[in-house]
Amino acid sequence: MKISLEILQVLDAIDQHGSFSAAAEALHRVPSALSHAVAKLESDLGIALFIREGRRAMLNEAGQTLLADGRHLLRSAAELERRVQRIATGWEAELRIAIDAMIPIERIYPLLESFYAAGHSTQIRLGNEVLGGTWDALATDRADLVIGAPGDMPARSGIACRPLCQHSGLLFVVAPQHPLASHPEPIPSSELLRHRAVVIADTSRELAARNFGLIDGQATLRVPDIRAKASAQAAGLGIGHLPRWLAAQEIAAGRLIEKRLDESRPPLPLHIAWRNRQIGKALQWFLERLAEKAVLTALTAEL
Secondary structure, X not given: OOXXXXXXXXXXXXXXXXXXXXXXXXXXXXXXXXHHHHHXXXXXXXXXXEEEEOOEEEEOHHHHHHHHHHHHHHHHHHHHHHHHHHHHXXXXXXXXXXXXXXXXXXXXXXXXXXXXXXXXXXXXXXXXXXXXXXXXXXXXXXXXXXXXXXXXXXXXXXXXXXXEEEEOOOEEEEOOOOHHHXXXXXXXXXXXXXXXXXXXXXXXXXXXXXOOOOOOOOOEEEEOOXXXXXXXXXXXXXXXXXXHHHHHHHHHOOOOEEOOEOOOOOOEEEEEEEEXXXXXXXXXXXXXXXXXXXXXXHHHOOO
């Protein structure tokens, strides 16, 4: 067979990281090994798969088609490995937990301490997702459990969810030097539209990206995470909402000030969501702990 799972992993890494050298580093291999593997595949298939521009490597149309279908095979193979592990022991070899950007990742650390203290050996992988990226992580098998998935669950099989909280504690804040800092309150939407909004980029890969609170036609600055958003706003680069736990710190330090708007945001429902095909013991352990009132209170304080 000309196409193997190994070469699909190589193509996936090159596509994600943008170059052979960066992909080699991610895969813990040398760049020449990846170049040789890709060259052999292209020779075997009799077609080119990449457009090369200097150190950059981009898949051409044929390469994109191959990788799009190949990723389904990679996900199926990874799921097969996890299923065999669960069948053999009941415990997953690895549990992947994604946390929405609005929830500080350190709030899950006490859960991890309890998990490790109980002697469980399942490896835990933590990650951050944004907006629709939380649901997308479950749909595309990047995560087994998501904490804080916002809005409605997509129409995808194999996903279950339950409410976590109503997220209504966002504060609208601007830098003291920003023009809106001196604007009379409440500030109308027509005035907000005149100013750039700092937003966190949705991390969806296959599902439609979502946005929350943007005004149609508003200019944006997209940043990678919630703390980058806070620092960009403190630098006067734009306006936007921040969760109370983070905004309060910036306001106390004098880097941001709160302003009142004439239109309040509706509460945003957050969920705990998980892949519900053959639930292993580690996932079940976390689902049970995340049903405890004290745990939920600690996770959602000042959101």
